[in-house]
Amino acid sequence: MENQFKIDCYADRLNILYANLNQSILVTLMVILVLASIQYDVAAHSILTSWILVQLLVLIGRFWLGLRFARKAPMNSDLRKWGRRFFIGAVSTGLVWGAAGLVFFPSNSIALQVFTVLVLAGLAAGALTVLAADFPSYAAYACTTLLPVTVNSAIYADRLHIAISVLTFSMLIFLLRAAKRFNGSIKTSLHLRYENRELMQQLECEKKRLDNRLTRILQDFSSEIYLVDLNTLDILQSNAGASRNLGYSEQELLQLSLSDVHPGIDQAVFLGLVESSSEADQGAVAFRGDNRRRDGTLYPVEMRLQVVTSEDPPICLVTMLDMSERFHYEEKLRYQANYDQLTGLPNKVLALTRASQAFERCLNNNTKLALMFLDLDNFKTINDTLGHKTGDQLLQMVAERLNQVLRTSDTAARIGGDEFIILIPDVVELSCVEKVAHKIIDTITPPFLLDNRELYVTASIGISFFPDDGNTAEKLLQHADTAMYNAKAQGKNNFQFFSREMKEMAARHLLIESKLRKALELDELEIHFQPQLDTSSGILLGAEALLRWNNQVLGQVSPGEFIPVAENSGLILPLGNWVLEQACMEAARWPQTLGRPLRVAVNVSSPQFQDGGLVEKVKESLEKSCLPPEYLELEITESLLMAESSNLMGLFQQLLDLGVKLSLDDFGTGYSSLSYLKRFPIHTLKIDQSFIRELHTDQNDQSLVTAIVAMAHGLNIEVVAEGVECDEQLEFLRQREVDIVQGFLLSKPLSADNFRDYLAQQCEVPVDASVELV
Structure with missing residues (x-):
């Protein structure tokens, strides 16, 4: 319109x-x-x-x-x-x-x-x-x-x-x-x-509709209306609605009594209803029953009686409302209360009810019930970047795949968002559940084709058992949820069985989240900087900013432990903004010590991109610190790029317009990595340290690194190797003409003060010198 x-x-x-x-x-x-x-x-x-x-x-x-x-x-x-x-x-x-x-x-x-x-x-x-x-x-x-x-x-x-x-x-x-x-x-x-x-037309249409409706009601009321002799129950008069519902003509109805139309009522019952309404001083009395059509079929009605004593002999006005549609609506409500409207799967209420109903059978048969908690990895990125319509279509396709691999005795349910429950009853051996979990993961892993676009999602699954892990459906769900988060922590796209250790880990996560919320306020956070050196000359080119947290209760907490907690709890936004601002402020001071500027690499999480305020925050941090934008490099992960989005490309373009560089971190650990280099404006590619760790002994890693470097250089993309820890690794990277290296062999991450001391030592190295790195 x-x-x-x-x-x-x-x-x-x-x-x-x-x-x-x-x-x-x-x-x-x-x-x-x-x-x-x-x-x-x-x-x-x-x-x-x-x-x-x-x-x-x-x-x-x-x-x-x-x-x-x-x-x-x-x-x-x-x-x-x-x-x-x-x-x-x-x-x-x-x-x-x-x-x-x-x-x-x-x-x-x-x-x-x-x-x-x-x-x-x-x-x-x-x-x-x-x-x-x-x-x-x-x-x-x-x-x-x-x-x-x-x-x-x-x-x-x-x-x-x-x-x-x-x-x-x-x-x-x-x-x-x-x-x-x-x-x-x-x-x-x-x-x-x-x-x-348009409003006038709508009003006119509505007026005509109401007029027509009123006319239809007056001329042909849809409900059945009867005037009945109170003494004999003979039908004295009826409307067209009665003829239509029952299949009799109006003349034929005049030959019948109310008992013929409504078999459940006779003279004694009818008079009893009338008498009870009089004693209760009610204007009308209503009850439900079944009417019988001319062909003998029954249909539900609600009957209302209104006695008119002013007539002689007294009569009763009987109104009957066909309840078939209402019963259908009530059935629909029962369906909506128990099934997910988007996927057609059972919802959380029905799934937990079925789980509880299966407990007794499990105890009698000495079997177990497996409850799987399934969460789609990276679904939020797809939903936020491509829109809720695409996200809903993807959920429907996931539901179809789940139904294809499960038995009729199993239950797949959607409990909200991208979360699903799978119930596997009558489990005798653990290996059977493992096979089902593998089958589910293998079924979801292949790409989904939506609007001529291939979308990739994976599943993280947590599994708990009745009666081993809980004696209520809610407790099983809670423990399966804990196991699912452990599966995500293990790298996603896998399944984990619940254990007591996981429960302790979940409690620690809650403690970490609680303490992390006050970390900025208590000044517990600190940024360390790991030097990045030119591979061929050994000249210091920049540093990567790495967040560190030392809590009074927890002590030194690993970033690998508190960063996922920050992302899941929404704390990553204030933490990420703080790191960005502090890193820019510190990098702006480096020329005072070194005599020349260095670039600083700052990790940016997917939630920061999806928040919508990243560009303004970058601009604000650059202006506040007076750091030239070409010396700020934002490191993004492949998971952010998995779902293509015009909004994402727009954000990238705005950052490029500011003069900021983009780096693809942990390259090679995601999906369809090669296509990102062609599609997105990446300046730098960081080879994940998992490929560097065994580089000096593993020929597969050597081949992969060689291929990555050649491909990146062919696209005029700078290559950074992280995690360099031995001379053999460094020599191999130098021979393959990797541009920049970082790692413990060269320097561990340094506090801001120690990094300035490191810069003071670098002042002794000429800019154009060609020296050994170690």
């Missing part, structure tokens, strides 16, 4: 433009005559005549265009084409008038120059009311009309002409702003008009 509003509004704006076209052409002709008469004795006749002919040709073309528009009444699909034609006509007219500002600007007559400026300014101002319905057309016309004379005036470079140029340009700016406001007012007015029209 919004799109139709836009089309209708655009059509009306075109009508306004073309309706004013003849008036605009007439005024233009008058101005041409006035300008020609003034310039006749001054300008060269050949130039004047040529200019008039060109202008007339343009005006004739626009007049012919207006006639065609009036006769054709273009369809919606042609509106943009007619808009472009009008725009071209406006630009053409403006260009011809702009030429007048050049050829009718005699250097020997200030008066004629001023006259020409006034004519062109008047045309631009007058066109405001004619062309404001389409701001691009007006802007093109005004700019092509006034800018040439503005520039021509400025060329004279004397005070008067400079003043004329400034005033003309100022007027152009004023007119453009006025046209923008005027155009906005026109659009708003048209939009409101169509909204009001």
Whole structure:
């Protein structure tokens, strides 16, 4: 509907433009005559005549265009084409008038120059009311009309002409702003008009609908209405609704009694209901039962009785409401209460109910119940970058794959977000559950094809057993959840069985999260810097900023332990922003010691990109620290790049526009890594230390590193090798022309003060020296 509003509004704006076209052409002709008469004795006749002919040709073309528009009444699909034609006509007219500002600007007559400026300014101002319905057309016309004379005036470079140029340009700016406001007012007015029209149409439709409904109710009430003799229960009168529901004609119903229609009621029951309603001082009494159609089938009804004692003999008004639809609705509600609406799988309530129901059977048969808690890895990245619609489609496809690999006795349920439960009853051997877990992981791992795009997700699964790990469904779910988080900590895309050690680990995670929330406030965090050296010359090029945390209770906590907790709890955003700012501040001080700038590499997590404020935070940190942007390198992980996104590319472009460099960290540990190098603007590639650790002994690692370096250099991407710990590794990397190295062989991460001391030692090494690294 919004799109139709836009089309209708655009059509009306075109009508306004073309309706004013003849008036605009007439005024233009008058101005041409006035300008020609003034310039006749001054300008060269050949130039004047040529200019008039060109202008007339343009005006004739626009007049012919207006006639065609009036006769054709273009369809919606042609509106943009007619808009472009009008725009071209406006630009053409403006260009011809702009030429007048050049050829009718005699250097020997200030008066004629001023006259020409006034004519062109008047045309631009007058066109405001004619062309404001389409701001691009007006802007093109005004700019092509006034800018040439503005520039021509400025060329004279004397005070008067400079003043004329400034005033003309100022007027152009004023007119453009006025046209923008005027155009906005026109659009708003048209939009409101169509909204009001649509509202009136809706109100009229609603009025007709209500009138028709009331008519139908009065003429043919859908419920069954009977007037019954209170003494005999004979039907005295009925409505069309009764005939339609029961299958009898109105005449046939008059031959029946209420007992024939509703077998569950007889004279004694009926009088008892009437008597109870009288004793309770109720206006009506209602109860449920079944009506019998002419063909013998039954259907549920709710019956209401209203006794009318003013009649003689007394009668009873009986209203019966068909409850079939309501019973269907109640069944639908029961379904919605027990099943996930997106995937059709059982929901958490039904899954835990089934788990509880299976407990007794397990105890009787001496078997176990396995509860799997499945969480999709990297789903949030896909959902945030590609949108919830894509995320929902992906969840539906995951549900289909789960149903394909499970037995009919098993239960797959979605309990929310990207979390699923799988119940495996009657487990005798642990190996059976292992096989199911492997099968589930193998089923989810292949790519999902959505909108001609391959999406990759993996699954982390935690498994608990009844009765070993808990005697309630909630306890089993809690322990399976703990095991699932342990699976994620083990690198994702795997399954883990619950153990008591995991419970202790979960408690430690909670403690870490609690202490981490106060770490900034208590000044417990510190940034260490690990030097990055040129492989061939040994010259210090920069350093990687690494976060360290020393808590009074927990002691020195490993980043590998507290960073995942920070990411899961949302604390990574304030921590990441703090690291970014502090790293920039420290890097800005390094030239004071070393005599030259160094780049600093800062890790940026996926939540920081998804938060939306990363670009502003980077800009703020650079401005606050005065660090040149080319010396800041942001390290991103492959998981961020797994789901392609125009938003992500837009963020990258904004960072590149700032002058910041991007580095792909831990290269080779994700999925489809090679495609990222082609798709994304990566400056630096960091080979993951898992490939470096056995480099001097493992030929596979040597081949992989060699291939990565050759590929990166072929794409003009700088290569950094991290985790260098022995001379053999360093020599191999030097021979393969790896650009930069870092690791404990060269230097461990240093505190800010120690790193400055390290810089002071580096001052003794000439910039162009070629020395050994160690």
